Amino acid sequence: MLVVSIGTAALIIVLSVFNGMEGLLRSIYGTFDAPLQVLPAEGKSFVFTTDLREKVRSIDGILDITEVIEDNALIKYNDAQMIVKIKGMSDNFIEQGRMKNAVRQGELKFLDNNTAYAIIGRGIQFNLGVSLRNDFLALQFFYPKNVKPGAIDPYQYYSRANIMPGGVFALEQQYDDNYVFVPLSFTEKLLDYRGKRTSLELMVDPEQDLLTIQDNLAEILGKKFVVLNSDQQHADLYKVLKIEKLFVFIIFSMIVGIASINIFFSLSMLVIEKKPDIGSLFAMGAPKKLVRKIFLLEGAIIAFIGAGSGLVLGFAFSWLQQTYGIVSMGVASSVTQAYPVEIIPTDFLFTAITIIFITFMASIQPAIRASNQGVQRV
Structure with a gap:
């Protein structure tokens, strides 16, 4: 009984921690990601025309459109360099304040006194040794050009642009180690996109149904575009968490199943110990079903x-x-100081059903053996 109790408690605690981890990720991404994202169904970019803008704005519930250009680029600072994801955002991204709580150093700005600024992840800052106090050393970005074969000048193979670091954010490791946010115009010039965008991030009215807005937008844009909500933007991550939670549930259930062998042997020993009493019951006319x-x-x-x-x-x-x-997490720089936990009633329901089923099944064989005991004369 004690083993079953401990196994059940451990299973509930572990499942609650997985729920807390999922909730923590949703809260982290939810404060940064836009509720809806529009991506091209084929290729990595599309031409953002006035007609397309009007189609998006015609959907009831859409409040703002953020234009995005995202691609990989080489960044160099002093003597250090690395490959990063450069994400050019239109100016309203700053106004939306989606990163205001993530900035750890500097300011959340793209433009100040006609000077463009980049907002870099904390991991990139550490890897490159970026100092916001150095006003003479800029971030250098390099992006390969689509040039024709036979070009002799090496500068024709890539485009180059400089920008000053203006802020450092700490959001989540995937972003901190890879992303640099810059003005849209800077990225458009560096990547030579000329009116093209890789995605659109849409802010919606929180009082309206998000799925309805998503369906209406997908219908008006047609098959050339894909519309994703906040969960679908990280569908693979959430799917992995659910799979891990399922396997943890199965493994702990198997552990309880192994522990229930003790119940089997205990009841088997009880059958042997109570053999005279069982015989007395049979002698008094008790049927096998009662035993x-x-x-x-x-x-x-x-x-x-x-x-x-x-x-x-x-x-x-x-x-x-x-x-x-x-x-506690035991890491000073962690997003949360204590292990996140979220209690979900369905976990208790499925755990109770599984544990009761396993332990009850362990008692069937001893019960059958007891009912098959011959009538012992008293």
Whole structure:
């Protein structure tokens, strides 16, 4: 019974931590990602025409359009260099304030006194040794050109542009180590896109149904574009979390199943120990069904008490962690100081059903053996 209780509590705690991790990622991405994103169905860019802009704005519920140009580029600072994702954003991105809580150094700005600025991830700052206090050293970006064969001048093979670092953000490692945000005009010139965009990020009215807006937008844009909501933009990540949670559930259920062998042997020993009493029941006219029910009831008691106490222990620890953050991450630079936990009722339901089923099944064979005991004369 104790083993069942501990296994149930451990399963509830682990599942709650996975829920908390998913919720933490949603909160991180939710503060930065736009509710809707428009991407080309084929290729990596499209021409952003006035007609396309009017189509998007005609959808009820869309408040703002952020134009985006995103691609890989080589960045160099002093003697260090690395490949990064350069993401050019239109000026309204700053006005939306989606990164205002993520900036750790400098300012959230793209333009100041006719000088363009870049906002870089903290990981990139560490790798390149970028100093915001150095007003004489700029970030150098290099992007390969689509030149014809036979060109002799090496400068014809790539375009180059400089920009000053204006701020450092810390959002999430994937962004911190790879992304540099710059003005849209800077990226358009560096990549020579000439009116092309790689995506559109749309801000919507929070009081309206997001899925309805998404469906209406997808219908008016047609098959040439794909419209993604915030969850679909990171669908692979959330899918991995759900798969990991499923495998953890299966593994812990197997552990409880192995632990339930103790219940099997305990009931088997009880059958041997109570053999005279079983014989007395048969002598008094008790049917096999009654004897079988007695031992099945014994297994059910173990199952319900073990699962019930485990659910209570798991809920108590998860609630304490969610409320007071008892167990810390142990990393000073982590996004959250304590392990995130989220309690979901369905986890308790499926865990209870699984644990009770496993432990109850372990009591079937001893109950059948007890009912097959011959009538012992008293």
